[in-house]
Amino acid sequence: MSQRLTIGCHLSTSGGYEQMGKTALDIDATTFAFFTRNPRGGNAKPVDPEDAWALTAIMEEHAFGKLVAHAPYTMNLCSAKHETIDFARRAMRGDLERMEYLPGNYYNFHPGSHVKQGVDRGIELICEGLNEVLVPGQATIVLLETMAGKGSEVGRTFEEIARIIDGTRHDELLGVCLDTCHVSDGGYDIAGDLDGVLDEFDRVIGLERLRALHLNDSKNPCGAHKDRHEKIGLGHLGLDCFAAIVRDRRLRDLPMILETPQDLDGYAAEIAQLRALSEGCDG
Numbered sequence: 319m320s321q322r323l324t325i326g327c328h329l330s331t332s333g334g335y336e337q338m339g340k341t342a343l344d345i346d347a348t349t350f351a352f353f354t355r356n357p358r359g360g361n362a363k364p365v366d367p368e369d370a371w372a373l374t375a376i377m378e379e380h381a382f383g384k385l386v387a388h389a390p391y392t393m394n395l396c397s398a399k400h401e402t403i404d405f406a407r408r409a410m411r412g413d414l415e416r417m418e419y420l421p422g423n424y425y426n427f428h429p430g431s432h433v434k435q436g437v438d439r440g441i442e443l444i445c446e447g448l449n450e451v452l453v454p455g456q457a458t459i460v461l462l463e464t465m466a467g468k469g470s471e472v473g474r475t476f477e478e479i480a481r482i483i484d485g486t487r488h489d490e491l492l493g494v495c496l497d498t499c500h501v502s503d504g505g506y507d508i509a510g511d512l513d514g515v516l517d518e519f520d521r522v523i524g525l526e527r528l529r530a531l532h533l534n535d536s537k538n539p540c541g542a543h544k545d546r547h548e549k550i551g552l553g554h555l556g557l558d559c560f561a562a563i564v565r566d567r568r569l570r571d572l573p574m575i576l577e578t579p580q581d582l583d584g585y586a587a588e589i590a591q592l593r594a595l596s597e598g599c600d601g
Contacts, residue, residue, distance in 0.1 A: 323564060323596050324383030325533075326350035327576040327585040335369045335420070339376035345586035346593070349383045349573040354413040354425070357391050362412060370419035383573045386461070386495065386530045387417060389427035395447035396430040396440035396472060403443065406430070411451045414458055421457035424530055424573070426495045428463050429473035429482060440472040445485035452488045461495040461529055466503035466545035474504045474543070476522040483527065493529035497577075498563070499536040499547050502555055507540050509559040516568060531574045533560065533592070549578045550588050557595075564596040 326347030329338045342350045355362035376382070393406045410427070417425055432440030452460065462482060467474030473482070483489050496519070502508055506515045519525060535553030537546040551557035563569050576588055 321571060322348070323570060323574065323593055324349045324572070325574040325576070325589050325592060327578075327580070327589070328352065328388070331363075334366065336372035336376065339373045339382075341582070342382070343376070343380060345582060346589050347585075348381065349385055349575065351386045351388050351426070351575045351577075353388050353390060354416065355390050355409065357388075360390075362409075362416065365416050365419045367419060374420065384530070385420065385423040386573055386575050387413070387420075387423065387425045389413060389425065391428065393427060394430040394433075396432050396435070396443035398433040398435055403447065407447050407451055410447070410460075414451065414453070414456060414460070417458040418456070423458060424461050424493070424495070425458050426461040426463055426530065428465060428471070429479075431470045432472055433470055435470075437472060437478065440470070441478065441481050441485065444472060444482050448482070448486045448492070449488075452486070452491045454488055454491075456491060458491075459493050459529060460491055461493045463495045463532070464497050464501050464504065466497075466500040467505070467543040468503075468545045476506075476519055480523045483523070492527070494523060494527045495530040495532060496528060497532035497534060498555060498559070499534035499553075499577075500532070500545060502536050502540045503538055503542050503545055505541040505543075508563075509540065509555045512559065512562050512566065516566075525568060528569075529572065531563070531569065531572055532577050533563070533574050534577050535560075547578055549580060549584070550576070550591065560592060561595040564592050570596060 326349040328351045395406045465471040465473040508515045535548040535555045537548045538544045539554045
């Protein structure tokens with residue numbers, strides 16, 4: 319039998335790291351996500367080492383899984399503007415330095431939007447940025463998030479994700495975060511054929527690269543390329559899809575982050591719901 323689900327949601331950093339750990343315990347979460355800086359960009363707050371150590375102690379005492387920190391939405395490694403690329407590289411470098419205070423966790427980011435430069439140029443720029451920023455021996459694995467294909471987003475297909483990994487020198491520092499809303503909106507029918515989608519992921523990228531999940535239902539049907547999250551079970555993916563995910567032996571031990579339109583009470587309810595659905599898994 320597999321271990322208890324490692325599941326949580328995005329939490330506010332306003333009270334500091336230790337407070338996020340306490341909030342996670344209040345909602346029965348054993349992981350969580352947090353923005354490394356304002357999600358719309360800007361400077362990051364300095365890390366208080368004692369605060370980081372206090373969170374680490376909570377995580378160890380209560381058997382937390384890995385955290386899935388999130389880069390700001392404005393970080394675009396493949397922008398057409400030099401100043402935007404420069405900010406993205408500086409922000410990622412700074413974020414990864416701060417993540418060393420919480421060693422052994424994940425840093426998730428949206429690959430970027432090529433802004434009419436074309437996918438090939440976008441991938442080239444993303445690889446250049448990662449090659450500049452990633453440092454051998456760093457304690458944080460960087461996760462490429464699967465995208466819905468809205469606008470000129472890069473990472474809408476498994477092939478695009480694989481090309482980024484292949485073009486990065488220190489690919490041992492890269493993994494993938496699969497967002498359920500995004501992959502469905504991107505055209506992968508996880509609600510109707512979860513096994514087929516995971517087999518395709520394994521063929522193109524390799525399941526060993528899959529390190530985390532964003533659990534979101536979708537307001538739009540498969541292939542819509544719109545990226546609008548819905549509460550678990552209330553969208554086009556449906557509750558059966560999430561039951562299959564939390565029971566799947568290939569997925570159920572990964573950290574799972576809810577990004578549904580909920581408040582803390584709503585997240586607590588979804589965490590309890592998904593824990594209940596996971597029971598009866600045959601491992």
